[in-house]
Amino acid sequence: MIKNNGQEWGGTRPLRVRVMASLAAAIVLSLAVSLGATAGAFHALENAVQDVGFGLRERNASGQIHIVEMDAASVAAINRWPWPRGHYARVVDQLDAAGVRSVAFDVDLSAPSRAVEDALLARSLERARAAIVLPVFSQSASFDNTRQMDTLPLEDFRKNVLLGSVSVLPDPDGLLRHAFFGTINDGAARASLAAQVAQHSGAAGTRFPIDFAIAPATIPRHSFIAIEQGKFDPEALRGKDVIIGATAIELGDRYAVPTHGIMPGVVVQALAAETLARGTPVSLGWLPAVLLAGLASCWILLARSGVQIGLRSVAVVAATLIAWHMASLYLVLTVMIVPAMLVVIAASVLRGAMLLHQVFEKNRMTDTETGLPNLRAMQARISTNTDMHLVAAMIDDFDSLKAVIEGDGIVTLLARIEDRLLASGVVAPIYRIDDRVLAWFTPLGYSAIGDQVKGLVAMMRSPLEVSGRRVDVRLAFGISEAFAVSGAVHAASVALRKGDPFAYHETAGKAALEQQISLMGELDAALDNDELHVLYQPKLDLVSDQITSAEALVRWQHPQRGYMNPDSFIPLAEEMDRIEGLTLFVLKRAIRDLGAWCDRGFIIQVAVNISARIISSPEFVGQVERLLQANGMPQGRLTFEITESATMRDPDSARAALLRFRQLGVNISMDDYGTGQSTLSYLRNFPLDELKIDRSFVQHAHRDSDDALMVRSTVGLAHGLGLKVVAEGVEDEACLAFLRAAGCDYAQGYHVGRPMPADELADTIAQKRVRAA
Structure with missing residues (x-):
């Protein structure tokens, strides 16, 4: 194979350019995944990952919290339902005598029973030295009435106890994953039963994730009937926190939970209390992990081969999983990692697709026999x-x-x-x-x-x-x-x-050259005789829904040749050094029309296109300065639209010229953004006020996902740099609606308005204001 002058004929982009491109791609991927995460698209997958995590870091309970379970043996021994409350009284007396620290009931004590039985329990609660916690909860009034009704223990029971909410709220998939720090019941904020047992505080109405990595089987349990009959070791319960609740199947009160299937409510309360006893669970959400994954994705996007992609992806995923596991195990932190994993996967797939495309393009553009470019x-x-x-x-x-x-x-x-x-x-x-x-x-x-x-x-x-x-x-x-x-x-x-x-x-031969020279002579005459005219295409402010600015566009109706397309004489004017005079003609006309609009009470901005050939010309800058000073142009009424190439040809001179224009009160807009080689970090070095996204990305953005991604990412990044964004090429209402949703500032195109004379633009603005009023 021929080496072709020792060069890669396709060109190798400099490292800085590749880094910036990778960073931009990582930002776009992160934004896209963030939108999905914000919309809750990954909840089911996140729950599945968290459930796996519980199994990986399973550990024993602390032993501080015990369950006295109303089990099948107790149901058989008492042999009636509801249980006479004297049974509860005797259990409270037995536990209090054993020196427990607290006794919490996950049993409904809101309805009166036999007076003598209720009196026995009330006296037992009153004389107990241990802290007593009785349950409160809310429930719907009926199947077809969602009004919430609060349920509290009998008033005689509430005199000498704490109240703890046992209300829970399963996730949309029916599994119970969170518990409340507290709820509002009977017009008052109530700490949850778990918070009371763990002696932990938290805002009412807020939830925390239950740590299902704690093995339920390691929570010490005692049969209700054994405690009542004194058949237990008091030392095993001294100083402990006890929760009394039903575990017998026939008593109900069971919930579907991650990892463990169906679980009695009292065990859920015990796990919630164990969780709080370990410390306040902190949920970092998905954003920190996505930000770190975005940075790591830059590294993946810089990979030069499929092997590098695989190794770097595996390294990032492994580091993420280890950090997630350690944070959950030792720091009481909950982190949603699925969005971060999706960013990494998307970056890997994207880079793989890019490499495949590069291979395909290189093969398509290579002579198979010699290896030379074709x-x-x-x-x-x-x-x-x-x-x-x-x-x-x-x-x-x-x-x-x-x-x-x-x-x-x-x-x-x-x-x-x-x-x-x-x-x-x-x-x-x-x-x-x-x-x-x-x-x-x-x-x-x-x-x-x-x-x-x-x-x-x-x-x-x-x-x-x-x-x-x-x-x-x-x-x-x-x-x-x-x-x-x-x-x-x-x-x-x-x-x-x-x-x-x-x-x-x-x-083209001599004939074409002579025709070009002739046309430029006719353009000179048209400028001298004021035969050109300027039209204005309106720009719609997407916040106020009013026309607040317009772009000045030169038109030429040739007396012999007829209408001249701007593409037929503007590029030629640039090549043959006529563009400065043409630009000054448009600028003078725009300043004149701005004054006329002001007299009619319309304060708008006008944008004028400035050629890359004259942006740094001292003569042109001087002409503009004298023109603005002579007309007393107010600050911010005039905008110069420049192309990306104008800044990249001679960045230092362009920056100096643009700074001078800014000092004169002229706004600077980057025209046709997205078609050149510049990046937002590169443009940050220039005194810009506005970016104008090229029509090729805008006109189909509402139905093309790639264009939509480009528009959204440009809007987000430009706003991050304090720049306004104009989208040109808006030709229908669907496109306009997309731009509003994307947060774009201004829209320009035939759907907003075609280029029109100055008086017609003023009438259009007036009509729109009347409709808005």
Whole structure:
């Protein structure tokens, strides 16, 4: 394979550019995932991951909290329901005598029973030295009435006890994962039963995640009937916190929970109390993990191979899982990691797709026989070489050479020819655009190219060594403008037929040149005679829904040629140094119309396009300064729209000019953003007020996900830099609605309004204000 001048013909972007591109991609991915996380799209997956985490870090309960369970043995022994409350009284007496620290009931004591039984329990509660906690809860009034009714213990029971809420709220999937710090019951804030037992405080109405990593089987349990009959070791309960509740199936009170399936309510309360006893659970949500994953994704997006992608992805995922596990195990932190994992996965998939695309593009643009870039590759580079010339070298009698040279000899032949080209001073990548044609771009002028080609012809008189034989090769060269590839090949063919060393290709000839010169003379006359006119395309403020600004657009109705498309004379005016006069004409007309609108009571902004060729011109800057000072232009009424290329051609001069315009009260807008090479961090170095997203990204953004992502990310990043955002190319209501939702500031396009004369724009603004009123 031919090395092609030791260069990667496709070009390798500098590290800084690759880092910035990776950072931008990571930000976009993070924003996209964040939108999904905000919308709750990942809750089910997050719950599944958290459930797995509970199993991985399973641990024993503290032993401080005990359960006295109303189990099947107790139900059989008492043999009636509801239980006479004397049974509860005897259990409280037994526990109090054993020296427990607290006794909490997860049993409804709101309805009166036999008076003598209620009196027994009331006296037992009153004389207990241990802290007593009785349950309160809320429930719907009936199936078809969602009014909440508060349920409290009997008044006689409430005199000497604490009240603890046992209300719970399962998640939408039916599983109970959280408990309340407290609730509002009977018009008062009540700590939850778990908070009372754990002696923990928290705001009413807020919830905390229950730690289901605590193994329920390790919570000490005692049968209710055994406690009542004194058949237990008092020392085992001294100083402990006891929760009394039902575990027998026939008594109900069971909940579906993660990891453990169906669980009695009293066990859930005990786990909640165990959770709080360990410390206040802190939920960091998904944002911190997404931010860290976004940074890590930059590293993944910089990978240069599939192996690197795999290794870096595995490293990031492993580090994330370890940090998540350790935080949950030792720091009482809950972190949602699914969005972060999705950012990492998306970055890996994106980078993998990019590498596959690069391989595909390289194969598509590579000559399979020699490894040189092919015709497609050259055509792709024409736009970046418009100010250069093209040289095509055609091999004479190529078919005969192929017949004589066997095997890989033809590749060797082309490699020897390339060596001669490089030795003669060709420094650009060399393309194989046809079996017998090699070509390259050159910045040399026609005269210098001719001299170089003559040297090449002389060098090629020496035979080439190919596969052990000496081969005579004759080349003929065609020279053309960079865009005329077929013209260069044709010129080389003509030179070959005529026996000349090279030939030039003329694209348009003298007639086209004379026409251009004539048109520019007519433009000069039109400017002198005030024959051009300026139209204004309105911009809609998406917050106020009013037209608050417009873009000035020059139009030319030629007396003989008719309507002249701006593309037919503005680029030519730039090439032939007429653009400064044309720009000053538009600027003067815009200042005049701004004054007229002001007289009618309309205060709006006008944007004027400034060519990259004059942005740094001292003469133009001076003209603008004198013009603004002469007309007393108020601050912020005028905006200059510049292209990305204007700032990148000579950044220092452009920055100085833009700063001067800002000092004169002119706003600066970056036009056609997204079509060039600049990034927002690069643009931050310039005194910008506004970004204008190119219409190619806007007009289909409401139905194209890639365009939508570009618009949303640009809006977010621009707002982060304090810049307003204008979207041009809005042609229907759906697109306008999308831009509103995306947070764009201004919209411009035919749906908002076509370019119109100054008076018509004023009438349009007035009508819109009347409708709004």
